[in-house]
Amino acid sequence: TWVEPNGWVRPWVGPNGLVAxxxxxxxxxxxxxxxxxxxxxxxxxxxxxxxxxxAKL
Structure with missing residues (x-):
């Protein structure tokens, strides 16, 4: 995974990304x-x- 400049994590990088x-x-x-x-x-x-x-009533 790698983190975009704005803080978003982009998991779509290779098989590890798919697992993530x-x-x-x-x-x-x-x-x-x-x-x-x-x-x-x-x-x-x-x-x-x-x-x-x-019940109270």
């Missing part, structure tokens, strides 16, 4: 999976708060 790009893609998918889980957890928390509010 795949690593990035894998990381991105993992991050998206985490985000999905976080959104689901927040949804659950919202539901829990609603349920507690109902």
């Amino acid at each position: 790009a795949l690593g990035w893609a894998k990381w991105l998918v993992a991050a998206l999976g985490q985000a999905k889980w976080l959104v689901a957890a927040l949804g659950q928390a919202k539901w829990l708060v609603t349920a507690l509010g109902q």
